[in-house]
Amino acid sequence: MSKVPTRSPTHRDLELDRLAGLGMEVEELGADGPIDVDAMLDLAADRGKPVSHYYAAAALAAEVELASGRPAKVIVCAGKCQAWGALPVLDRVAELWEERRDRKQTLFDVGVRSCLDRCD
Numbered sequence: 519m520s521k522v523p524t525r526s527p528t529h530r531d532l533e534l535d536r537l538a539g540l541g542m543e544v545e546e547l548g549a550d551g552p553i554d555v556d557a558m559l560d561l562a563a564d565r566g567k568p569v570s571h572y573y574a575a576a577a578l579a580a581e582v583e584l585a586s587g588r589p590a591k592v593i594v595c596a597g598k599c600q601a602w603g604a605l606p607v608l609d610r611v612a613e614l615w616e617e618r619r620d621r622k623q624t625l626f627d628v629g630v631r632s633c634l635d636r637c638d
Contacts, residue, residue, distance in 0.1 A: 521635060527601035532574055540567070540575035544582050554585035555615050555628050570608035574600060577630035590626040597632035 532540075547553055547561055553576070562569035576582045577596040592611050596604050611628055618625055 521598075521633070523599075523602050525602075529601055529603050529605065531598075531600040532571060532605070536571075537575050537578060540571055541579040541582075544572055544576045545579055548582045552583040552585040555612070555625070556619075558584075558628075559612060559616065568605065568609055569612045570596075570605040573608045573612075573628065573630045574605060577632045584627070584629055586627050586629070588625055588627045590624075591629050592626055593629040593631060593634070595632070595634040596630040599634075 543561065543565070544553070544558075547557060558572055558576075559569055562572055573594070574596040576584060594604055594608050594611065596608065608628075608630070615625060615628065
């Protein structure tokens with residue numbers, strides 16, 4: 519059983535049927551290999567949805583592999599932590615990534631998990 523924070527939720531989780539639909543889009547995107555941040559941002563922009571929603575779906579999609587290999591990786595819990603602000607955190611992480619890309623600074627990978635087991 520995954521843990522949850524002891525404080526009251528501050529946000530609403532995405533509905534599971536919505537996550538499932540987004541997960542299918544993410545799985546299609548990753549059919550040829552690991553998905554990098556640029557590809558995830560492009561998908562979100564193309565479909566007019568927040569990138570955080572696609573990352574939350576990726577956290578639940580067992581077949582999806584997110585690209586890894588940069589010197590640093592930001593990992594966000596996108597499972598139960600949605601109720602405590604994980605989606606806005608993911609959107610902000612994506613914004614920071616784009617800012618760094620545009621300034622030609624060192625980039626980082628973005629990872630998601632359904633639970634980081636750190637609520638205590």
